[in-house]
Amino acid sequence: MIKLEAAELAAKIKEEVKAEIERGIRPGLAAVRVGDDPASAVYVKNKIRACEEVGIHSEHHALPDSTTTSELLDLIRTLNARDDVDGILTQLPLPAHVNETAIIEAIDPAKDVDGFHPVNAGKLAMGRPVFVPCTPAGIMELLDDRGIEIRGANACVVGRSQIVGRPMAQLLLQRDATVTICHSRTRDLAAVTRTAELLVVAIGRSGLIGREHIKPGAIVIDVGMNRVSDPDQVRSLFGAEAEKRLEILAKRGATLVGDVNPSEAAEVAGMLTPVPGGVGLLTVAMLMKNTLRAAKLRRA
């Protein structure tokens, strides 16, 4: 089985963004985070670091958990009005008391570099994408980079979130794949996923997709990012590679695991994206690309 490592491609995308910025455009990105969810803090830190690498001006608005919807809306309106801000991202999930939909819809679609605004989701659904959510956009870059044939392929997307599953299915459809979407109410998930030559999994359940879900030779894209701290679960997921993961677990208290069982997938899949080292790296790279695009479109 081939491991679809994404580090090189992510670096190449960021290099291209950097080179264009060096030719004279200086985009600005505002990242908004509410509360102290440790995973969100890490994601935003990685995005800010990537901005520094490529030369995007960034600012980080880290707001307390007590922030109200109306306070957040005020901030979004200010960022919408500022000419030096080309892209606005609000790190999800927002705390339960904040109206997430109202916040997403308040962002100017021209600055919606996450591609979550209904205008951008609608344009994507109509086959006229402007800003595409970064994770599925990164997966398409990876498939193209490896020369994987999408046209006519039987593709299955497990998960129907606005962030990953739905836009992923739209992008594959646009490229002429035959797309099936599965979710928590799908009857006999394995029977459906086993028909897919291209299987994209975005569920949020560590190692749920096992050998019985995968067609022999299939290309499997694992979007899941789950923290696992139980040594027995690590042993059952990583087989021969468990020792390395157990060391990480001992050092950091948890290790990152996808939605696909990596040792079982290795027995049947043709290709698999690793976690970490796969889709996550591309998500950040595509955010850089979207922010540059926003700056170019706004200044055109």
Ligand code: NAP
């Ligand atoms: P989400 O909003 O929670 O959506 C999960 C989807 O999975 C839902 O559509 C749900 O179905 C479906 N699902 C849940 N349990 C299932 C089951 N047993 N069988 C079949 N389908 C099931 O999650 P998300 O935001 O899409 O994220 C999914 C995973 O990707 C998470 O691990 C997240 O951390 C990760 N992620 C990674 C990146 C990255 O850059 N690598 C980016 C975003 C997300 P229903 O709709 O029926 O509830």
